Amino acid sequence: MNTSTDYFLVDEMLTEEQRLIRRSVRDFVDRDIIPIIDSYAQKHEYIPDLMPKLGALGALGPYIPEEYGGAGLDQISYGIIMQELERGDSAVRSAASVQSSLVMYPIFTYGTEEQKRKYLPKLASGEMIGCFGLTEPNHGSNPAGMETKIIEKSDHFVLNGAKMWITNSPLADIAVVWAKDEQGQVRGLIVERGMNGFSTPTTHNKWSLRASATGELVFQDVAVPKENLFPDIRGLKGPLSCLNSARYGISWGVIGAAIHCYEVALKYASERNQFGKPLGGFQLQQKKLAEAITEITKAQLLSWRLGVLKNENRATPAQISMAKRNNVEIAINIARELRQMLGGMGIMGEFPMMRHAANLESVITYEGTHDIHLLITGMDVTGINAFG
Amino acid sequence: MKYLVCISKVPDTTAKISFKNEDKEFNSDGVTFIMNPTDEWYALVRALELKEASGGQVTVINVGPKDNEKFLRSAIAIGADDAVLIEANEETESYYIAKNIAKYAQENGYNFVITGKETISFNSFSLGGMIAEFMDLPFINQATQWMLNGEVSTIYKEIEGGEEVLEVTGNCVISAQKGMAEQRLANMKGIMMAKTKPLAIIPIALGEEKVQVSQYQVTPPRGNCKMFTLDQIDELVQALQSEAKVI
Ligand SMILES: Cc1cc2nc3c(=O)[nH]c(=O)nc-3n(C[C@H](O)[C@H](O)[C@H](O)COP(=O)(O)OP(=O)(O)OC[C@H]3O[C@@H](n4cnc5c(N)ncnc54)[C@H](O)[C@@H]3O)c2cc1C
Numbered sequence: 195m196n197t198s199t200d201y202f203l204v205d206e207m208l209t210e211e212q213r214l215i216r217r218s219v220r221d222f223v224d225r226d227i228i229p230i231i232d233s234y235a236q237k238h239e240y241i242p243d244l245m246p247k248l249g250a251l252g253a254l255g256p257y258i259p260e261e262y263g264g265a266g267l268d269q270i271s272y273g274i275i276m277q278e279l280e281r282g283d284s285a286v287r288s289a290a291s292v293q294s295s296l297v298m299y300p301i302f303t304y305g306t307e308e309q310k311r312k313y314l315p316k317l318a319s320g321e322m323i324g325c326f327g328l329t330e331p332n333h334g335s336n337p338a339g340m341e342t343k344i345i346e347k348s349d350h351f352v353l354n355g356a357k358m359w360i361t362n363s364p365l366a367d368i369a370v371v372w373a374k375d376e377q378g379q380v381r382g383l384i385v386e387r388g389m390n391g392f393s394t395p396t397t398h399n400k401w402s403l404r405a406s407a408t409g410e411l412v413f414q415d416v417a418v419p420k421e422n423l424f425p426d427i428r429g430l431k432g433p434l435s436c437l438n439s440a441r442y443g444i445s446w447g448v449i450g451a452a453i454h455c456y457e458v459a460l461k462y463a464s465e466r467n468q469f470g471k472p473l474g475g476f477q478l479q480q481k482k483l484a485e486a487i488t489e490i491t492k493a494q495l496l497s498w499r500l501g502v503l504k505n506e507n508r509a510t511p512a513q514i515s516m517a518k519r520n521n522v523e524i525a526i527n528i529a530r531e532l533r534q535m536l537g538g539m540g541i542m543g544e545f546p547m548m549r550h551a552a553n554l555e556s557v558i559t560y561e562g563t564h565d566i567h568l569l570i571t572g573m574d575v576t577g578i579n580a581f582g
Numbered sequence: 583m584k585y586l587v588c589i590s591k592v593p594d595t596t597a598k599i600s601f602k603n604e605d606k607e608f609n610s611d612g613v614t615f616i617m618n619p620t621d622e623w624y625a626l627v628r629a630l631e632l633k634e635a636s637g638g639q640v641t642v643i644n645v646g647p648k649d650n651e652k653f654l655r656s657a658i659a660i661g662a663d664d665a666v667l668i669e670a671n672e673e674t675e676s677y678y679i680a681k682n683i684a685k686y687a688q689e690n691g692y693n694f695v696i697t698g699k700e701t702i703s704f705n706s707f708s709l710g711g712m713i714a715e716f717m718d719l720p721f722i723n724q725a726t727q728w729m730l731n732g733e734v735s736t737i738y739k740e741i742e743g744g745e746e747v748l749e750v751t752g753n754c755v756i757s758a759q760k761g762m763a764e765q766r767l768a769n770m771k772g773i774m775m776a777k778t779k780p781l782a783i784i785p786i787a788l789g790e791e792k793v794q795v796s797q798y799q800v801t802p803p804r805g806n807c808k809m810f811t812l813d814q815i816d817e818l819v820q821a822l823q824s825e826a827k828v829i
């Protein structure tokens with residue numbers, strides 16, 4: 195019986211540090227997440243103290259240099275952290291993704307020295323929580339249409355508009371917000387909680403990512419000091435570069451959710467007997483398990499190779515789209531198929547499949563929907579834009 | 583104060599246990615090894631806490647093959663200052679390990695040698711006592727708490743129906759168990775720093791192995807349970823006689 199979830203020995207391609215990182219994050223998830231996650235997901239509440247705990251572990255902005263509070267890790271290490279966190283729950287990985295790739299990454303890449311010193315160390319420790327506002331009520335897949343605006347005044351900008359579906363907005367101390375200036379160019383700025391006219395209503399009644407706080411960002415004549423603007427980045431490539439970093443992490447993360455479902459189903463299949471033999475002894479059930487481990491293995495190889503390219507600064511947005519799209523799809527299919535394998539038990543909170551499957555409905559939607567990523571690959575291989 | 587923490591490796595708790603070479607040797611094929619939990623969670627973490635409170639140095643040590651370096655690196659990532667690997671064959675027995683650790687501790691002026699109460703693999707409980715004997719130091723076995731005030735250690739032990747509180751003046755050897763500390767996870771910065779801290783590999787110095795394992799035996803799995811109801815006494819007696827052959 196081969197119960198390994200590393201069928202092609204991807205482990206051997208990792209460094210000793212990367213293996214230690216995986217073990218440490220896995221231990222954290224086994225100890226601090228798995229025992230409590232079902233109860234928070236059922237209650238539809240975020241996990242209190244999650245961010246400081248992730249900060250103490252070093253899972254927030256791990257690839258940010260040490261002088262700004264990060265750990266200076268490489269991209270494969272970042273991917274491994276995402277994988278292990280999502281083995282616990284996509285809500286936990288989402289919190290780490292947003293903080294790392296959508297908040298710390300743009301501040302580190304586009305921020306001024308003062309902005310970096312002011313925000314990054316506190317974001318890395320989890321003392322401060324950040325969120326990322328791109329999507330709007332009327333503009334999801336097509337952020338170029340955004341209506342949120344800034345108007346320049348003598349020493350500040352006046353910000354008006356609204357963002358929707360924003361992970362961690364109800365908890366955030368700061369928001370990285372993308373808005374158009376008077377010339378119609380997309381600019382990025384840091385909005386702080388407490389600024390007049392800025393509010394963050396919570397989005398209730400989700401069936402997915404129930405242990406993650408989601409909300410809106412509403413700006414009514416918010417005066418944002420000029421020093422909060424990212425000085426040089428203009429256009430959609432600003433937010434899109436953040437999405438590239440997050441999507442790369444997601445391609446690893448969802449493998450963790452799939453692995454967790456597979457581990458549980460494999461164990462269940464060897465213990466539960468029907469018609470006088472274990473479930474694992476029936477061809478139909480073996481098909482589910484064999485296909486799951488095959489897809490997990492392919493996804494691991496895809497993400498690992500993408501990590502190598504990312505470390506060499508060679509990963510293209512189209513490659514990242516392909517990996518995000520493929521890996522989220524296989525993960526959600528694995529969660530659904532393996533849920534069936536547990537029969538009635540599969541719908542219960544004691545087992546993770548239903549929760550992972552429901553979470554992955556968000557993951558297959560955010561950071562570019564499944565369809566949009568297909569269009570990106572389509573455009574890359576044909577050279578023809580089929581979006582509009 | 584200088585603390586020397588003994589770190590051993592053990593099969594992962596979910597590993598399938600089997601033997602080879604006519605049942606003389608543990609079959610490590612396909613088995614993942616981890617740092618022995620009682621060494622990691624209790625001995626190492628308590629030494630780190632005491633060092634953080636009043637200064638000193640925490641060294642981790644292992645007697646074993648070169649590959650064990652990775653367990654020492656894990657211990658450094660959790661917070662140890664440095665590590666020593668005394669290079670030896672795989673399955674070395676306690677006497678030989680203890681002799682070498684005692685020699686190293688003595689030559690390098692360690693105040694305390696700390697072990698986990700046992701390895702979760704061989705469960706021999708033997709290392710600490712032997713080290714203490716070789717170093718001519720007191721040995722406190724299976725300690726659940728350890729406070730240090732100057733030279734004086736206050737150590738708690740569980741005993742049948744209660745607790746024993748001991749005071750030890752000066753150097754000693756302690757084996758640690760549950761209660762002593764809480765598991766501490768290596769964080770990303772610790773892991774990255776682990777590379778830069780010293781790990782010395784030194785050749786084995788003392789003694790030959792005196793104890794050889796002649797055979798390991800796996801406990802046979804428990805048989806299936808057969809249920810009888812109250813009105814089946816005759817069947818039960820018959821089964822005990824003819825099937826189980828115990829009466
Ligand atoms: C839980 C959750 C958390 C989120 N967190 C954040 C966050 O932190 N920050 C943030 O900015 N956003 C966030 N989002 C928003 C997310 O990125 C958007 O929901 C996503 O981009 C899709 O936009 P939409 O919901 O407006 O759908 P739409 O754009 O309206 O799309 C609806 C459907 O139409 C399809 N479609 C759209 N355009 C085309 C086309 N050209 N061709 C073919 N099909 C098309 C889509 O694939 C989709 O199936 C989050 C969303 C969720 C659910």
